[in-house]
Amino acid sequence: MKKALLAGATALLAATAMTPAHADDIKQGGSMVVTYKDDVSTLDPAIGYDWQNWSMIKSLFDGLMDYEPGTTNLMKDLAEDYTISEDGTVFTFKLREGVKFHNGREMTAEDVKYSLDRVTNPKTQSPGAGFFGSIKGFDAVAAGETESLEGVTVVDPYTVKIELSRPDATFLHVMAINFSSIVPKEEVEKWGADFGKHPVGTGAFSLEDWTLGQHLIFKRNEAYWRAGVPKLDQITFEVGQEPVVALLRLQRGEADIPGDGIPPAKFLEVTQDPQYKDLIIEGGQLHTGYVTMNVKMPPFDKLEVRQAVNMAINKDRVIRIINGRAVAANQPLPPSMPGYDTAYEGYKYDPEGAKTLLAKAGLGDGFETELYVYNTDPNPRIAQSIQADLAAIGIKVEIKALAQANVIAAGGEADQAPMIWSGGMAWIADFPDPSNFYGPILGCSGAVQGGWNWSWYCNEDLDKLATEADSITDPAKKAEREELWRKIFISVMDDAPWAPVFHEQRFTMRSERLGGPDAIFVDPVHIPVNYDYVWAKDVQ
Amino acid sequence: MGSYVLRRALQSLLILLGISFFTFVLLYLIPADPARQIAGRSATTQTVENIREQLGLNLPFYEQYFRYLSGLVQGDLGRSYLQKTEVGELIASRLPATLLLMVGAIVCELLIGLTMGLVAALRRNTPTDTSLMVLSFVGVSSPQFVIGILLLYVFAVKLGWFPIGGYGTFMHMVLPSLTLGFLGAGWYSRMMRSSMIDVLRQDFIRTARAKGLKRWQVLFGHALPNALLPIIAMIGIDIGLFMSGIVVVESVFGWPGIGQLAWQAIQRVDIPIIMGVTLVSAFAIVLGNFLADLVAPLIDPRIKLR
Numbered sequence A: 001m002k003k004a005l006l007a008g009a010t011a012l013l014a015a016t017a018m019t020p021a022h023a024d025d026i027k028q029g030g031s032m033v034v035t036y037k038d039d040v041s042t043l044d045p046a047i048g049y050d051w052q053n054w055s056m057i058k059s060l061f062d063g064l065m066d067y068e069p070g071t072t073n074l075m076k077d078l079a080e081d082y083t084i085s086e087d088g089t090v091f092t093f094k095l096r097e098g099v100k101f102h103n104g105r106e107m108t109a110e111d112v113k114y115s116l117d118r119v120t121n122p123k124t125q126s127p128g129a130g131f132f133g134s135i136k137g138f139d140a141v142a143a144g145e146t147e148s149l150e151g152v153t154v155v156d157p158y159t160v161k162i163e164l165s166r167p168d169a170t171f172l173h174v175m176a177i178n179f180s181s182i183v184p185k186e187e188v189e190k191w192g193a194d195f196g197k198h199p200v201g202t203g204a205f206s207l208e209d210w211t212l213g214q215h216l217i218f219k220r221n222e223a224y225w226r227a228g229v230p231k232l233d234q235i236t237f238e239v240g241q242e243p244v245v246a247l248l249r250l251q252r253g254e255a256d257i258p259g260d261g262i263p264p265a266k267f268l269e270v271t272q273d274p275q276y277k278d279l280i281i282e283g284g285q286l287h288t289g290y291v292t293m294n295v296k297m298p299p300f301d302k303l304e305v306r307q308a309v310n311m312a313i314n315k316d317r318v319i320r321i322i323n324g325r326a327v328a329a330n331q332p333l334p335p336s337m338p339g340y341d342t343a344y345e346g347y348k349y350d351p352e353g354a355k356t357l358l359a360k361a362g363l364g365d366g367f368e369t370e371l372y373v374y375n376t377d378p379n380p381r382i383a384q385s386i387q388a389d390l391a392a393i394g395i396k397v398e399i400k401a402l403a404q405a406n407v408i409a410a411g412g413e414a415d416q417a418p419m420i421w422s423g424g425m426a427w428i429a430d431f432p433d434p435s436n437f438y439g440p441i442l443g444c445s446g447a448v449q450g451g452w453n454w455s456w457y458c459n460e461d462l463d464k465l466a467t468e469a470d471s472i473t474d475p476a477k478k479a480e481r482e483e484l485w486r487k488i489f490i491s492v493m494d495d496a497p498w499a500p501v502f503h504e505q506r507f508t509m510r511s512e513r514l515g516g517p518d519a520i521f522v523d524p525v526h527i528p529v530n531y532d533y534v535w536a537k538d539v540q
Numbered sequence B: 001m002g003s004y005v006l007r008r009a010l011q012s013l014l015i016l017l018g019i020s021f022f023t024f025v026l027l028y029l030i031p032a033d034p035a036r037q038i039a040g041r042s043a044t045t046q047t048v049e050n051i052r053e054q055l056g057l058n059l060p061f062y063e064q065y066f067r068y069l070s071g072l073v074q075g076d077l078g079r080s081y082l083q084k085t086e087v088g089e090l091i092a093s094r095l096p097a098t099l100l101l102m103v104g105a106i107v108c109e110l111l112i113g114l115t116m117g118l119v120a121a122l123r124r125n126t127p128t129d130t131s132l133m134v135l136s137f138v139g140v141s142s143p144q145f146v147i148g149i150l151l152l153y154v155f156a157v158k159l160g161w162f163p164i165g166g167y168g169t170f171m172h173m174v175l176p177s178l179t180l181g182f183l184g185a186g187w188y189s190r191m192m193r194s195s196m197i198d199v200l201r202q203d204f205i206r207t208a209r210a211k212g213l214k215r216w217q218v219l220f221g222h223a224l225p226n227a228l229l230p231i232i233a234m235i236g237i238d239i240g241l242f243m244s245g246i247v248v249v250e251s252v253f254g255w256p257g258i259g260q261l262a263w264q265a266i267q268r269v270d271i272p273i274i275m276g277v278t279l280v281s282a283f284a285i286v287l288g289n290f291l292a293d294l295v296a297p298l299i300d301p302r303i304k305l306r
Helices: A002-017 A020-024 A051-060 A109-120 A138-142 A185-197 A243-251 A264-271 A274-279 A303-312 A315-321 A351-360 A379-391 A404-411 A460-470 A475-495 B002-029 B034-039 B045-054 B061-073 B087-122 B127-141 B144-158 B170-200 B203-210 B215-253 B258-268 B271-299
Strands: A031-035 A065-067 A074-076 A079-084 A090-095 A152-156 A159-163 A205-211 A215-220 A234-238 A280-284 A289-293 A326-328 A367-374 A395-402 A419-421 A498-509
Touching: A031 A243, A051 A205, A051 A215, A051 A234, A074 A079, A090 A109, A109 A138, A109 A152, A109 A159, A109 A185, A138 B045, A243 A264, A243 B144, A264 A498, A274 A280, A289 A303, A303 A351, A303 A379, A303 A498, A315 A326, A315 A379, A315 A498, A367 A379, A367 A404, A379 A395, A379 A419, A395 A404, A404 A419, A404 B034, A404 B258, A460 A475, B002 B061, B002 B271, B034 B045, B087 B127, B087 B170, B087 B215, B087 B258, B087 B271, B127 B170, B144 B170, B144 B215, B170 B215, B203 B215, B215 B258, B215 B271, B258 B271
Parallel strands: A031 A234, A367 A395, A367 A419
Antiparallel strands: A065 A074, A079 A090, A090 A159, A152 A159, A205 A215, A215 A234, A280 A498, A289 A419, A289 A498, A326 A498
């Protein structure tokens, strides 16, 4: 909790530090080198959904909405203003005038319509198409019956109206995710399937060079509409760098930010070294690591068994395994998410109580089961710790450590994985709203073949409450909505389909050459780093 | 000779066809759904179905395989599911780096392996011989990721003689080439030692000595060329050994070759890339063996092609 408060305070400090008066003092110029292990797959905002490309896309493109740097507070981006109808189903966005794409053409409402039509078109194969389900006409586009969203209308060159088929309180967040970025039709048509290698947006940076498997170079967009942004002239992203090697290069002054963070193998060495004290940055993220229990597979169909598992796991020991890079979880929502219940205490670690519950369920002699886990470190070690905890109450667990895709596939089948440790796969929020932590992973819509609700938990009463909560679009009723979500998640915990284990903290490092508020280096939305606001000390 | 080449070429083609079939079967059978992988975690069932249909993943196995093969004969290796780029383009962009690394590794293994073998043979049954053979044993049995990280730590991090990973200059090439070549050097030193000992016992060496040639003339003019014969033929076969090593070495050193591409594709179950890299590697191995067989009779007339 202390750490959560710390993260909150850091975000607040960052927000204060990013006031225009302060930002104006910073001179533009300089460059930095950021490293990543994996190659960048694509920079097409309709398709990119990776750790590496998420923030890169945010720097190349803009959407109607965005977040204040280093925070989860929504702010207007390409939308100069917006209005929401009383019933919460019509959003009218007034666009900024004079915003230009990197190719020099002005961005208009037609581009907004084109971008939304494109991302929802099945031919685009966007992994984010599902986010736009509330727009009127989405089903017809998804079914391939038409290529134009009925609900998106160009009113005039600088006004676009979006009608929803149902009230959706998360819609402004949806307009801030990468998939809603505005793209120019002529460039998409020119490059076709290769647009992701030749991205053209309105963002703070433009792509200068991309040598596959080696590096990408971003140059400052001189014509960027937001004054004084970005701070740097150039960013070089070097890919194919193992995190340990990346850290060594940073220590030698050859790199500035290890994009994959501080690797576990070097964590203690680096964090305990006084010379790096000021260069290490810790931040919260909208993440929860949990064990799912498939309520359709006996004996996890019994509430007592699921509660017993919740009480048997020693979360502090699991956190020690990852060198303390997390805070213990007692509910699905992470602490910085609206709707988090600070008063809720959850299931306390109590192996004896867990044994009693098992006996009550008629399983006093224990039982055998399987725990599926993604096979990269530290997940198998975490699974072993959980295995030992469950053995102590008589549950004999066989660990199935598999490739990520195989675990995800097993979770998507109703009768394959009795338990799954979510580490390395789920769940980091797509946007900072509690709704994103319910539908796909705890709601009935996710409890389908190939879905992400691996506990196959489906409580129709809670689903109704969730729909009700998402219908509250009036900003004045924000607290009421949060309260409703709080109730939903605590009710979920009463049924215990998950054993929440921890909320991961992010630790990264920056070189001494770089400046900027700490919060932008562990930005909760521009993950992992908000490149637009990093500045170089050597040009100040 | 002509009919031999034709026969071997046909054999090679059949081997490649077999490899393509088995790899395709294996990738088809893995319990992961590429359509869902592409669709992402927020996709609706309909989106997943659309993607499955667009990629032809809903077709029966034989039809999928036939489609892949017909693309292959036209030089089309397909498009990466996740990178959305032509697999041919991805491999072509990375192949030069891998080839460069292989050349470096061959140079390293020959230089180190042959020198070690030669010295060991000349100092037979002395402590020098024993130490060198222990070293070669270490080379053959050490995992490449251990050697790689060790070299990186000592020569790049501690001594700062070489860059820490990356690609571009001759200095970047040294440590990865050494790591990849170290295993081969172990083999070559042992082969060179026994081959050299064998040759030094031959009558023509005694004759050379008897006619008064100097020691170095006997060694480099008569013994070495003969001892090298069986080794040169081995270089083609090395390609197979390297192919298994590059995945590790390229990952450790951040070397942008096809090994790194394959490793990333395997983690993400990007089937077209895995297929493409497997086929290109198989082709390289088949070609290497083929060339080794062709070269063997040229350097050793006792071997005949049949």
